[in-house]
Amino acid sequence: MSRATFAVVAVVLTSALLAPRARAEDDEAVRVREALVAAARQGPAAVGKVLEEADALVGPGATFPGRGDLADWLGAMPPAVAELPVVRLRRAWLYVTGKRGADAMPLIATALETEPKNALLRSYLGEAKRQTGDVAGAVGEWVRALGDGATDEQVLPSVRRLVYDLHQVRDKDATDALPRYATAAKPVLDLRPARDVAEALADWLFYDADQARADAARSARLVAEGLRWTWAAVRAGVPEPDRLRLARKAYDAGMRRRAVVSPADDLPSAYDLFAQAVRWAETGTEGHGLPEALAALAEEAFEKGRYVLASALCKRRLAISDSPTARRVLAQLPPDVD
Amino acid sequence: MSVRPWCVPLALLALAAPVRGADAPPAAPAAPRKAPRPPPAPGIHWERDLDAALRRAVREGRPVYVCENGRIEEGEAGTTMLARAVYPSAEVGDASRGFVCLVANGATHATKTVDGEEVCERYGTGTCACHQAVVAFVLERFSADGVSIVSPSHFLLDADLRDVYAGEYQQSVLSGPALDGWFARLSPRLAQRRVWSAREARTDALGKAATKDLEQVAATWIETKDPWAVVGVAATLDQEPDVARRVALAAALGRAGGDATPFLVEPLFDATETPDAEPALTAAWCAAALRADPDVGAWATARALLRTKDDASARRLRDAADALSGAARARVLEAVALRSKAAGDLDAFVAAATEASWPAVRVERVRAACGRRSPVEFGGGTREGRRRAWWAATAEETKAARALALEALRDPAEDVRVAAAIALRRAGDPAGADVLARALADPVELPEVRAALVALTGEDRGDSAEAWDEVLRGGGAR
Numbered sequence: 083m084s085r086a087t088f089a090v091v092a093v094v095l096t097s098a099l100l101a102p103r104a105r106a107e108d109d110e111a112v113r114v115r116e117a118l119v120a121a122a123r124q125g126p127a128a129v130g131k132v133l134e135e136a137d138a139l140v141g142p143g144a145t146f147p148g149r150g151d152l153a154d155w156l157g158a159m160p161p162a163v164a165e166l167p168v169v170r171l172r173r174a175w176l177y178v179t180g181k182r183g184a185d186a187m188p189l190i191a192t193a194l195e196t197e198p199k200n201a202l203l204r205s206y207l208g209e210a211k212r213q214t215g216d217v218a219g220a221v222g223e224w225v226r227a228l229g230d231g232a233t234d235e236q237v238l239p240s241v242r243r244l245v246y247d248l249h250q251v252r253d254k255d256a257t258d259a260l261p262r263y264a265t266a267a268k269p270v271l272d273l274r275p276a277r278d279v280a281e282a283l284a285d286w287l288f289y290d291a292d293q294a295r296a297d298a299a300r301s302a303r304l305v306a307e308g309l310r311w312t313w314a315a316v317r318a319g320v321p322e323p324d325r326l327r328l329a330r331k332a333y334d335a336g337m338r339r340r341a342v343v344s345p346a347d348d349l350p351s352a353y354d355l356f357a358q359a360v361r362w363a364e365t366g367t368e369g370h371g372l373p374e375a376l377a378a379l380a381e382e383a384f385e386k387g388r389y390v391l392a393s394a395l396c397k398r399r400l401a402i403s404d405s406p407t408a409r410r411v412l413a414q415l416p417p418d419v420d
Numbered sequence: 421m422s423v424r425p426w427c428v429p430l431a432l433l434a435l436a437a438p439v440r441g442a443d444a445p446p447a448a449p450a451a452p453r454k455a456p457r458p459p460p461a462p463g464i465h466w467e468r469d470l471d472a473a474l475r476r477a478v479r480e481g482r483p484v485y486v487c488e489n490g491r492i493e494e495g496e497a498g499t500t501m502l503a504r505a506v507y508p509s510a511e512v513g514d515a516s517r518g519f520v521c522l523v524a525n526g527a528t529h530a531t532k533t534v535d536g537e538e539v540c541e542r543y544g545t546g547t548c549a550c551h552q553a554v555v556a557f558v559l560e561r562f563s564a565d566g567v568s569i570v571s572p573s574h575f576l577l578d579a580d581l582r583d584v585y586a587g588e589y590q591q592s593v594l595s596g597p598a599l600d601g602w603f604a605r606l607s608p609r610l611a612q613r614r615v616w617s618a619r620e621a622r623t624d625a626l627g628k629a630a631t632k633d634l635e636q637v638a639a640t641w642i643e644t645k646d647p648w649a650v651v652g653v654a655a656t657l658d659q660e661p662d663v664a665r666r667v668a669l670a671a672a673l674g675r676a677g678g679d680a681t682p683f684l685v686e687p688l689f690d691a692t693e694t695p696d697a698e699p700a701l702t703a704a705w706c707a708a709a710l711r712a713d714p715d716v717g718a719w720a721t722a723r724a725l726l727r728t729k730d731d732a733s734a735r736r737l738r739d740a741a742d743a744l745s746g747a748a749r750a751r752v753l754e755a756v757a758l759r760s761k762a763a764g765d766l767d768a769f770v771a772a773a774t775e776a777s778w779p780a781v782r783v784e785r786v787r788a789a790c791g792r793r794s795p796v797e798f799g800g801g802t803r804e805g806r807r808r809a810w811w812a813a814t815a816e817e818t819k820a821a822r823a824l825a826l827e828a829l830r831d832p833a834e835d836v837r838v839a840a841a842i843a844l845r846r847a848g849d850p851a852g853a854d855v856l857a858r859a860l861a862d863p864v865e866l867p868e869v870r871a872a873l874v875a876l877t878g879e880d881r882g883d884s885a886e887a888w889d890e891v892l893r894g895g896g897a898r
């Protein structure tokens with residue numbers, strides 16, 4: 083940014099800070115205020131419509147710089163307007179989307195007293211708590227919201243932000259436990275799997291594991307958790323455009339899994355990971371999107387005594403190109419296996 | 421004629437290789453439309469894109485040569501010498517031509533245009549973006565602590581991107597002959613294509629040698645320890661139509677020890693598929709393989725022994741076991757037991773397998789094939805145990821067994837469900853038809869389901885669920 087531009091921005095920012103919070107109402111704000119008072123006499127539907135129009139008051143150069151400011155202004159309306167549930171709910175939403183969760187919480191709490199099973203309100207409360215830094219509280223509300231029927235869209239965007247933010251500050255986490263980014267949202271993700279989050283968690287955990295190789299115990303812990311999240315990302319229903327990418331991740335995870343000493347019972351096996359790699363890189367032709375996965379799965383199938391499968395995989399791999407691995411497995415198969 | 425798909429590349433290679441005695445007339449020289457391309461620069465040709473390079477290595481079956489050269493920026497003597505004198509040399513360049521070559525260096529350099537392509541000026545080929553990406557790759561793959569690596573270092577990956585060589589410091593660089601040796605071992609098919617130009621005089625001499633001298637001429641070349649010798653003999657054998665000459669060349673290959681193994685497996689697989697087509701050649705192949713690599717030789721011998729219709733041939737092949745020990749002996753005796761199904765042969769196999777510490781599942785399947793299934797601890801709690809238990813239980817064809825198999829159709833593991841469905845179908849029960857139909861559309865479960873259905877019906881209806889529908893629903897069995 084050039085010095086001149088910075089000066090202009092600084093002036094704008096300063097004037098915004100010095101101006102009264104609900105700045106002297108401009109013509110548009112006065113119109114909305116009057117419309118709200120009038121609509122309050124007609125009922126919640128009419129108020130809701132005006133509230134939507136009020137959104138136009140927020141933005142650069144408009145009456146209010148942020149959504150929280152609009153919420154403050156609505157809260158200062160006459161009680162006939164401000165105490166309406168539809169207005170309180172709108173203010174809660176404005177505070178949450180304006181990143182002022184603490185201001186939203188009392189409004190949402192009151193609303194939940196009358197509607198304790200309202201999943202949308204519950205998801206707002208989770209987001210509000212997240213904004214105040216109450217991670218456990220947020221996750222608890224999201225779990226409850228999902229139990230009350232919340233949709234993915236009502237919960238997962240907040241979960242993504244939580245996980246991303248925790249990853250940004252992972253240097254502050256204790257090194258003798260899993261990083262918080264990998265554990266905090268687990269109760270929610272167990273209920274509502276999100277492939278993109280699982281994939282990101284696996285990537286981050288493997289990266290951190292590689293960086294921590296000098297600390298074998300920590301590195302092993304990170305790898306194990308990375309394997310669990312990889313499995314969550316690849317186990318089922320991968321959409322077409324993501325298949326080859328996830329096949330490669332399943333394959334890489336399978337290679338990491340092979341190196342795990344004394345694995346926990348809940349870790350996916352190398353066989354399972356390679357099988358998913360073979361499935362998701364399937365091209366439907368004699369070729370294959372990830373030929374090395376054919377060879378790796380052949381080795382695992384051989385170890386399990388699944389010789390027919392091992393043979394088919396070796397032949398398919400060798401039909402693509404030279405493969406010392408496939409050749410070695412082929413030359414160990416029982417004599418009756420074609 | 422059925423051509424197994426995995427044989428196709430070899431056939432293509434044969435077409436690509438020059439055929440002796442059938443020189444095509446030279447084509448009339450066409451007027452060049454533009455200036456001829458300059459000859460390629462000597463020395464290693466570095467790749468331009470890491471990911472594309474690795475994919476090409478797998479797709480084409482090429483080894484990957486990775487050279488860590490990061491400390492050249494500091495003027496470190498060994499790294500600098502390698503980059504200035506070794507990598508650009510004609511000897512290393514020629515030997516590296518079949519490899520996918522990657523240099524690792526984190527710096528950004530000036531660029532220049534060579535033959536219309538922008539390249540890193542420091543290394544003369546490839547791009548700075550690529551040699552920078554290789555640094556991260558090397559650290560992830562080879563660093564002990566994840567963040568540092570000895571510079572210079574050298575690594576080799578095979579065509580499945582497995583590590584096969586790692587060395588530190590200047591002395592770890594691979595010479596031309598060392599690269600040739602690795603190329604033959606890791607990419608035998610591509611090596612067979614190159615050998616005609618790499619050793620033109622030698623391969624010509626092999627082609628012209630009289631049949632009675634051929635084994636000796638080939639063996640003499642192999643004894644020189646030239647890394648191309650075994651490649652040249654294998655390539656000549658692959659091209660040779662005359663059985664007597666093939667027998668002589670196979671015998672010579674047997675003298676090459678473990679260097680011959682990569683060139684033996686696929687031809688042996690074919691030769692032992694129909695051992696009676698050329699019995700002399702089959703016997704020569706097996707003898708050569710036993711001499712070069714007892715494990716591979718025993719595998720081939722066992723395949724031929726099980727498939728030959730000629731009892732005398734089978735007896736001769738069986739005699740090979742007497743000179744073998746360990747796993748190699750168990751392999752031959754496994755085929756003897758499967759062929760005869762006699763109690764004594766089974767006992768001999770089980771003793772050899774036990775001595776060689778073979779897994780229980782491999783022993784058990786031979787017992788079952790001989791009609792002597794022993795009570796086996798299947799470990800019902802594990803997935804593998806469940807998978808095998810349904811097979812065993814349904815073979816008893818009791819009501820209780822059927823109930824167990826029906827329950828297994830709802831197992832969380834796909835392979836357990838499929839195993840149960842196959843077992844039920846073998847017992848004449850179509851309850852698992854839907855599981856089998858899904859399995860026929862799955863690249864992992866397909867081969868075993870198809871093999872089981874072929875065994876059941878005696879015909880192969882291919883890999884579409886529709887073609888097998890009647891069988892899945894209970895019809896079509898022999």
Ligand SMILES: [Zn+2]
Pocket residue numbers: 527528529530540541542543547548549551
């Ligand atoms: Zn460069």
